[in-house]
Amino acid sequence: MPSKKLAFINGRPQLVDANARVRSEADRQYNRVRNEQQSDYLKFYHSNEWKQLRDQILIRDNSLCQRCGLQASLVDHIVPSEDDWEDRTNADNLQALCRDCHYWKTRRETTKRKKGQHRAMKITVIVGYPASGKSTYVKRHQGQHDLVYDYDHIMTALTGLPLHQGNIDANDYVQLIYELILRKLKAEQSFDHVWLVMTYPDEKLESLLASRDVEHILIDTDRDTCMQRLSKQGRDVSQLIKAMNKLDEMKSENKFAKFKKIKN
Ligand SMILES: [Zn+2]
Incomplete structure (x- = not known):
């Protein structure tokens, strides 16, 4: 018999196949909010304000990744802009990163966010x-x-x-x-x-x-x-x-x- 796991579908507990992918309501809620914010989000990243700021930060950080010291290729929000929209243009919240370091940082943030939804801190x-x-x-x-x-x-x-x-x-x-x-x-x-x-x-x-x-x-x-x-x-x-x-x-x-x- 294939192993089962407990999942919540539309708020009700149900047993499903262990390898089934169930999207929790929390995920859906998160995506909905994200989609609503998406247009502001894209607008911001295409704005001249952001492009100028990004260049300033690269100069400030000598185009070096602030984690590993290799050549930086992008500017990252230390506290992600989707978590703290007001802080998105605060230079203290920005850092130059290389692609690899940014990838791992984003992965950790996503995992944390998912865990956090089940936690009442x-x-x-x-x-x-x-x-x-x-x-x-x-x-x-x-x-x-x-x-x-x-x-x-x-x-x-x-x-x-x-x-x-x-x-x-x-x-x-x-x-x-x-x-x-x-x-x-x-x-x-x-x-x-x-x-x-x-x-x-x-x-x-x-x-x-x-x-x-x-x-x-x-x-x-x-x-x-x-x-x-x-x-x-x-x-x-x-x-x-x-x-x-x-x-x-x-x-x-x-x-x-x-x-x-x-x-x-
Ligand atoms: Zn790096």
Whole structure:
């Protein structure tokens, strides 16, 4: 007997031959949207605006593939234009690539997009005083296929310094990583759960991820407890008090209305 697989046809589960090709509704939906956008899409790639931009980027990148260093033959959108239409003319989102590297990048993107359709990626923003227990909360709840942005851990990774130390010049680089992550998240569904750990809420995040379903958590450990923990860890509290004050100020301005408050 030929092997069978489970497929969804018009939304109903059915057993079909293992080698049958079933186009899921999600694919059809994707194609429909794509066809509607197709005319704008083609218009854009035939426009003088795009041709000029493409030449500029090739000059900027010395006509070298930004992945492998061989001769570049085209200009690629780092975040695909179909995922982020507004960013299609942003030079920071463009790079010269060779044909091979572009082929593999596009394949990875297509696979990711297909996987993403079956995934309901959750995004959780976690804020709170330093030493309130944010990282601990994430560790307790994170799964096997998650992405965690945690300022302190990235600082440690970039500088090789112990946790909660760092240097002021590396701060910009941690910030760059954060912004890249936000822009990529806007267009993707790759993970089960994304955790963004920070001291206080970030407005840039709110506007970039406005279209996404974002959960907000405030780890509401009281200030005295956090201070005790910080001094036990031997940390320099003078810098951290500023961050705590800012958080208090935001609390008094009622900036945490949509945050779920968790004691830790
Ligand atoms: Zn290449």
